[in-house]
Amino acid sequence: MTKNELHNLVSNSKGNESNICQIYAFKNGEVIFDESFKDYDSDTPININSVTKGVMALLAGIAIDKGYIKSVNQKVMDFFPDYIPKRGEKTIYEVTIKHLLTMTAPYKGRSEPWKKVCTSEDWTRAVLDNLGGRSGITGEFRYATLGIQILSGIIENAIHGKLIDFANEYLFLPLGIPKHELHGDSSKEDQFAFFMNKTPRRHEWYSDPKDVVTAGWGLCLSGKDEAKLGELVLNNGVYQGKQIISKEWIKEMLTPRQKLGMMFGYMEYGYLWYKPYKDKEVYAAIGDSGNIIYINKEKNVSVGITGTFKPRIFDRVQFIEKYII
Numbered sequence: 001m002t003k004n005e006l007h008n009l010v011s012n013s014k015g016n017e018s019n020i021c022q023i024y025a026f027k028n029g030e031v032i033f034d035e036s037f038k039d040y041d042s043d044t045p046i047n048i049n050s051v052t053k054g055v056m057a058l059l060a061g062i063a064i065d066k067g068y069i070k071s072v073n074q075k076v077m078d079f080f081p082d083y084i085p086k087r088g089e090k091t092i093y094e095v096t097i098k099h100l101l102t103m104t105a106p107y108k109g110r111s112e113p114w115k116k117v118c119t120s121e122d123w124t125r126a127v128l129d130n131l132g133g134r135s136g137i138t139g140e141f142r143y144a145t146l147g148i149q150i151l152s153g154i155i156e157n158a159i160h161g162k163l164i165d166f167a168n169e170y171l172f173l174p175l176g177i178p179k180h181e182l183h184g185d186s187s188k189e190d191q192f193a194f195f196m197n198k199t200p201r202r203h204e205w206y207s208d209p210k211d212v213v214t215a216g217w218g219l220c221l222s223g224k225d226e227a228k229l230g231e232l233v234l235n236n237g238v239y240q241g242k243q244i245i246s247k248e249w250i251k252e253m254l255t256p257r258q259k260l261g262m263m264f265g266y267m268e269y270g271y272l273w274y275k276p277y278k279d280k281e282v283y284a285a286i287g288d289s290g291n292i293i294y295i296n297k298e299k300n301v302s303v304g305i306t307g308t309f310k311p312r313i314f315d316r317v318q319f320i321e322k323y324i325i
Helices: 002-012 049-063 097-101 114-116 125-128 149-159 163-175 188-196 223-234 245-254 316-324
Strands: 020-027 032-034 282-288 292-296 301-307
Touching: 002 020, 002 032, 002 316, 020 188, 020 223, 049 097, 049 149, 049 223, 049 245, 049 282, 049 292, 097 149, 125 149, 125 292, 149 163, 163 223, 223 245, 223 292, 223 301, 282 316, 292 316, 301 316
Parallel strands: none
Antiparallel strands: 020 032, 020 301, 282 292, 292 301
């Protein structure tokens, strides 16, 4: 397939590719593909949904590298000394950062309390109210978009500052990714519009009323920005000759911790990053609507793809390997 054929495939698609806004790819450190669709260009950001979680894993690594956090084995409650759990709650004291990063943290109830959390004044504290439970720590994988919000609170309390400033200084700006600002509004109506809006956005990050950024969704990046982050991971924390994140953290982050079930395509899971194949050095940060950072260490390729809201797109890895690789 030629580049023109791929462009036409996406432009004329009525299927899963119809929502793609940007495709940006590096190979051996060189830009080999840069295509935009709809009203987007290479530098226009979009809400990358759960790819935000993969970026949070990078920021957690930087916080550990710099000594703000001792290790992933540090207890969550170490960072919230003023928080008083509900009477009788014991499990919460055993939850570690590693449980958050591997999605094995325990939560009360069968579903995430979206309304309670996203209409509260402090989303981190509202999620803490849901952490723990009578079943204890079972090691069971439980995908929790709201739960990972606790990681934002941990990093902010560890650095005694705002996570968005930390991200700008130590991750975004060193990679040439534009400085990000807080989104600002967090009303129910605005949250809905933020997800559903298909027009280009600013370099912004959604946040709660306390100006704490959302850890599970809401970061706005371009496909180019995503591919740069992929290059960073691909090169063991080095970008254009500068060590941004330690090699040790990248290795730990990508190391599979568990095998996922059918709902997640039987992929393996590290620290908020997926490993689609057991026998290939391929890794990805994956979000709803087909947003993805894809890296292939065997072929020295990183790819960023963005897309407007379109639910249940689960084939972006296959799309990349069939049409781009």
